[in-house]
Amino acid sequence: MTKYTKDHEWARAEGDVYVIGISAHAAEQLGDIVFVELPEPGKTIAKGDELAVVESVKAASDVYAPVSGEVIEANQPIVDEPGKVNEDPEGAAWLVKIKASDPSEFDTLMDEAAYKEFAESEE
Amino acid sequence: MTDALKQTPLTALHRSLGAKMTAFAGYDMPVQFPLGVLKEHLHTREKAGLFDVSHMGQAFLQTTEAALGADGAHEKIAAAIESLVPGEIRKLKKGGMRYSVLLSETGGVLDDLMITRPARDDKQGLLFLVVNAATKAQDFALLQEKLGDRAELEIADHRALLALQGPKAAGVVDALIPGTGEQTFMTMKPYEWNGADLIVSRCGYTGEDGFEISVPDERAEELAKALLASPDVEPIGLGARDSLRLEAGLCLYGHDLTPETSPVEGNIAFAIGKRRRAEGGFPGAERILHELQEGPSRLRVGLLPEGRAPAREGTQIQSADGKPIGSVTSGGFGPTVGGPVAMGYVDTAYVEAGTELCLIVRGKAQPAHVADMPFTPQRYYRG
Structure with missing residues (x-):
């Protein structure tokens, strides 16, 4: 199940590990992504902290952690080819995997329908 | 909010082409088209890109002083504008144009602009000016205040401005407006196109060969569509306009040049004419001539980060040993x-x-070095 934040991140539960990325809506709004900065595995992060940075030609954008925990994996191929984030933002171009310290945080995120409505209301 | 924004004669066309619009200098402008900033940029360098720059300020400055003949009239208007800019305008050839700056009394840059001398004999004593959108009201007020007793300013707010830039621009524009292809870089000529009077300048702000075409508002969309009819031409938004001018090493007013920076510090001393350096007679001459002689204390330079992280406006620059230097x-x-x-x-x-050097991006020192500009080769047409 995939859930979303108001800052346009998504999180998908795989056991107690959460795969994190930016939404297709966010990728579309940012335009061509030319730079991605990811945290080192092993880093401990709290929900709402700056987790990663994605930059388009126009601007830099912070990515915030949807859940607290420890970063256990970063998706290195997208650092080498940032354009992949535009191609498949909610699939192959995930950013990091976080081992959650408080899985109940995930439950507070929006489901797909709620996020879709939220994203549309923002435009 | 959107209601308060001004439109250009091409706003409806931009929307119909699927542009993402943004507020810029009080105008509702396209930031990108469906192609996207990256591909719009590359398309312009490879083929040709059409830019709506109608938000910029166009004006005619006409001498009101008695003068002997066409050359005498030019000398009068040149002397008037030279009291505000450090450029060599007097010796500008007919149909020639120059990049210059409006100066404050302390030698700061109030705006950068293009100054064009008309090609035709019967138009001498007139200058065609193109200034930045965000500063046009104050520029025109300054011109009126300082030169009102010597010249008349006619603001051409009924004219749109289209730029076609890129290696295919000359072929496209010449096919539509025969003769333009022979114009060399930084020259202007008037044309008639299907009954519309055009002012065609071979210039631009991308580092590529290209043209800026001043056209009456009511004919702008027709001209834009005629240019877009070529398979080599794509509409380009402000996003790619910015990345193109940045690679070309060209200044964005309000960012790279401000009222605090002099043209010497701004590394555009080429805009200060040789005779003007000897004679002075422009605002802030004392500071500017001193900086030319002794060197300024700071200078605008190109910077190439060695990693992949972009360094945006406001990023602190440190020396290799960690001293803040700009x-x-x-x-x-x-x-x-x-x-x-x-x-x-x-x-x-x-x-x-x-x-x-080091660039401090998000608290981390990223190695970089000073680099010559432009970052991409200029491809102006010099004949």
């Missing part, structure tokens, strides 16, 4: 360069190409 005024990703590019002001001890 800041980035424009920076981002250069699609043609294929990596980050930037420009900024540094202490003059650090301006030599190759000097190692």
